[in-house]
Amino acid sequence: MAEDLQIHKGTKEEQYQAIIPQIKWLLEGETDSIANMANVAAALKEQFGWLWVGFYMVKTDSGNIEELVLAPFQGPVACTRIKKGRGVCGSSWAAAKTLIVPDVEKFPGHIACSSLSKSEIVVPVFRNEKVVAVLDVDSDAYDQFDETDQLYLELITALLQL
Ligand code: SME
Numbered sequence: 001m002a003e004d005l006q007i008h009k010g011t012k013e014e015q016y017q018a019i020i021p022q023i024k025w026l027l028e029g030e031t032d033s034i035a036n037m038a039n040v041a042a043a044l045k046e047q048f049g050w051l052w053v054g055f056y057m058v059k060t061d062s063g064n065i066e067e068l069v070l071a072p073f074q075g076p077v078a079c080t081r082i083k084k085g086r087g088v089c090g091s092s093w094a095a096a097k098t099l100i101v102p103d104v105e106k107f108p109g110h111i112a113c114s115s116l117s118k119s120e121i122v123v124p125v126f127r128n129e130k131v132v133a134v135l136d137v138d139s140d141a142y143d144q145f146d147e148t149d150q151l152y153l154e155l156i157t158a159l160l161q162l
Helices: 011-029 033-046 086-095 147-159
Strands: 052-060 066-074 080-081 099-101 119-127 130-139
Touching: 011 147, 033 052, 033 066, 033 130, 052 080, 066 130, 080 086, 080 130, 086 099, 086 119, 086 130, 119 147, 130 147
Parallel strands: none
Antiparallel strands: 052 066, 052 130, 066 080, 099 119, 119 130
16 A cells, blocks of 8 residues: 555645545544544544544443543644533534534633643444544644534544444
8 A cells, every 4th residue: 555645735625625535534544443434534634733632432441331542643642531511522422513613712621631632523433323532633822623524524434434
């Protein structure tokens, strides 16, 4: 396989339209969830240069309670475990919907893994209509995410078979 991603400049929409076929190609024929999350995180990080792009997976703890656990990501080191309903990630999981946060300091209960993070979008990943993971993207600038990101990141998470 060719190693290099083709990075495109242009509007946000044009960038997503250029990266999505490459993500489809990266996922094609690979069934391993970790490998696929790793390549999606890397492709998005390379294309958009965001501060942090990665996944948290729903897993059960020793007491059989579900929580989010850090999974493949690109960016600074991050918190490893997040309870349901906590922070942006745990809230997106609990609500089973995408959350866009223009200013993380204004989100009650936001979990600051990096003090550099200023805005954030979290997109649930579904299997059989159940949330099995979330895709979390952080920017070091305020107000970086909108409905265009939601649309395309939801398309991308739908490509993942976790
Ligand atoms: N800010 C997230 C925690 C994860 S880190 O941003 C990577 C939250 O509030 O859930």
